[in-house]
Amino acid sequence: MLPSTTTEPVAGELLPRRRRFGAETIFRWLTTGAGVTVLVIIVAIATFLIVKAIPALNANKENFLTYEGWFPNDASPKFGIASLAFGTVLSATIALLLAVPVALGIALFLSHYAPRRVATALGFVIDLLAAVPSIVFGLWGREYLVGPVAELSTWLNQNLGWLPIFGGDGPFGKSVLLGSVVLAIMVLPIITSLSREVFMQTPTANEEAAIALGATKWEMIRTSVLPYGRPGIIAAVLLGLGRALGETIALAMTLGAGFLISFNLIEVGGNSIAANIANGFGEAGEIGRGALIASGLVLFTITLIVNMTARIIVYRRREFR
């Protein structure tokens, strides 16, 4: 309080005029600036990645989009995104196939099966799973999960080996399957928490109507909860997909880092854009870094599209409500 500068408003007098560069204006510009920073950062990410990728792309002797190998540090650099993009999509898809049914099951368990009080505590446990750093999952997957997955792989190979995805004759271990299982564990919490929120919002009237018509609990869920939550589930799955596509360290430690387009899930191999950046950065030269940045640009574009689609679905739903 500065008594000398504040003038007491007298009855009948006009209120003090708003100053052009007063605290209010400054504060408003400050907050607007902070908000705009977000847009600036997204544009800057795209710009700088493009600028730094162009020299490497010009030096590339092969088609960046279709070539499978990755030799950017050779005298005549050759590299392409094909096998990496394929590996990224493959591992993310398998991870989602594993994670989505389990995540929806957990979400239903928390929203409709567990008692309210227990559900809060158990939901917290799932949140803890989300808090474990990816490097810890990577370390755990490489040292401990690799045994059980190899055992499962051997069995799948012996009994279902006629399927191309389970074919080959080993060695089994750091495979797409291992990476995908780790990835599935990591995207589980995000899909669970989002779809749980949607399931909780199902109108009670719909649920009670189904029960009153004699539906079993599962029929009630199938006819009222799941249809109501469908846009939410799709958005949750897409957000999980975005997370799975961009996951780096856990995959760098559990995938076999090959450069082949192959549907085989259980043989040593598999790679992803992000894992390749982490693995290849250490020995990358000038062109090598540019090449990795170019692959990062592809990853950025893919995740941006996936995330924007998911958000648009969420927003539409919000307006619909």
Next chain:
Amino acid sequence: MMVALTARRLPRFAPVGIGAAAVVVAAVLCFGLGLGGVVLMGLFSAVLFVVGLYIATRIVEGPRAARNRVATSFIYGAFLLALIPLVSVIVTVLTKGTARLDGNFFGTSMNLITARDAHGGAYHAIIGTLEQVAIAVVIAVPLGILGAVYIVEYGRGKLAKAIQFFVDVMTGIPSIVAGLFILAFWVMVITPMFSADGRPVLSGFAASLALAVLMLPTVVRSTEEMLRLVPNELREGSYALGIPKWKTITKIVLPTAAPGIVTGVMLAIARAAGETAPVLLVAGASKAINFDPFSSQSSLALYVYDQATDSSKFAPGRAWTAALTLIVIVLTLTVAAKLLARRSKLSR
């Protein structure tokens, strides 16, 4: 003729009995006939349990009840399945991580440690994590809170909608892309202008910038949610007393939302402390103790990665202990944040 008023029901112990039988049969199949190990036994018993339960219920209670029971067991099973990795990770990290949990680990660095040395620690990495996360907080938290204030209090029209949308999109940016961005922008363009020999400089500060990029949308989102929970009556009461908007926001709205904002910031810190990928690209991975964030540093997460990919036979022990330290820090922050959120007066 008697009419049954209640449908026939399976006895209560039936699911338990079927479950026990399924485990026994699976054990016989796997270990007796040598079909496989523990993993397959788990799979087999789950399949046998579901099939057995379905058949039994179908005979006694009818097909609809049978489907209901199968769905119920799937839903309970999904939850139990998710607990396995969580418990396994925590148990593994605890058992493996305690081997090197000594003063040497927390008091020394990896400077001059060769593959034959059993000692060596993570002091430098802990310093790095603390400094980098602190700098990232200093950058991202004010920016994030102001951005959220804009979205909730000032923003109208298309710009505010666009910012809100892209904040949501930005939460999904892969951490490695944030690292590449700082590499392409800060390390390769800005630092050569200031370094003595005009070469790019990898530094802990660059890692902080990448972490700030990752923290920013999380902070904006959580602050935004909290600001929306502040009752409008508080704002209106303040305006009625003739207090300008900016003062209302800084003195009334933000303090009311403070516990929730702190929770969001703590969760963002927990996430940033565990990030490896961006730090791997731009921090420089120094092995020596270095308090100066503008030169090469390491971090705990990066230390785990370095030790896990090292060929020394002593490296795995160090990696596990560092993983234990990291997980303790991250989980403590997370649990504290959640408890704080529960005590907050603003709740949904």
